[in-house]
Amino acid sequence: KTNTKKYLAPTDGSFDLKKFSTTYDGHLDKETGKEELLKVKESLHDLQEVLYAANSHSILILFQAMDAAGKDSAIEHVMSGINPQGCQVYSFKTPTSEEYEHDFLWRHYKALPERGRIGIHNRSHYENVLVCKVHPEYILSENIPNYNGIEKIDQKFWNNRYQNIKNFEKQLTDNGTIVIKIFLHVSKDEQKKRFLERINDPEKNWKFSSGDLKERALWSKYMEAYQDAIQKTSTPNSPWYVIPADEKWYARLAVSQILAESMEDLKLKYPVLPDEEITQLELLKQQLLAE
DSSP states (O other): OOOGGGGBOOSSSOOOGGGSOSSOOSSOOHHHHHHHHHHHHHHHHHHHHHHHHHOSOEEEEEEEESTTSSHHHHHHHHHTTSOGGGEEEEEOOSOOHHHHTSOTTHHHHTTOOOTTOEEEEESOGGGGGTHHHHSGGGGGGGOOTTOOSGGGOOHHHHHHHHHHHHHHHHHHHHTTEEEEEEEEEOOHHHHHHHHHHHHHOGGGGGGOOHHHHHHHTTHHHHHHHHHHHHHHHOOSSSOEEEEEOSSHHHHHHHHHHHHHHHHHHTTOOOOOOOHHHHHHHHHHHHHHHTO
């Protein structure tokens, strides 16, 4: 079994992205990894049933990554292990005009999972300190008082936003939501390879656009933004996991294991009925048998 704890980002402010590899260096081969994934999916199904029945917690999984890191396929594989009735997936694109009329967390609040359910956010509230950090002009669309020019968006602004995010996540965890934050850590070389696959395969052409190359040109700025965001927001109550994503099969397995372990750690049990309800059930059972 993989030790997923080694992918946890430190929560004491010492996080260094350079110390986390994009490649899997363990003992599993691809075929064994796929077999392991099937076993984890079976346990996820059972754990989800108890989560739903207990109705005391919810799970929120956030996926962040560079383009072509495998977010969609990781979500697809996690989803295939759980009952879709107890799960919801949201993909966050550029905010709409309505969303820009609210604070930056508003649309994310609206997408939170209820108790007993699992929510998956494909991109998340972290876009506001990642893509917006690389393109600070996007912040101007938010019409925040006193921030009407790019020169005003300084380190104090970003520190304040990191604090807002930490407060938001603390409120969630205080009220029973388990927040699992996943950064799929892909290398620049692997991204290039996957982009070329998308261009060469007619069935994958739709996944590629010229904008992808413009963002790739800003790779080092994105790595700095991820470094800052993870360092400032990995907390004991909602830490980050930095998953090596150059081997898609392994990233899927690691994410599924992290979800299963997080649910196991809750030690949830099926609700036990009060004595009078058990007595009532026995009477109903006799009634059915007597038909």
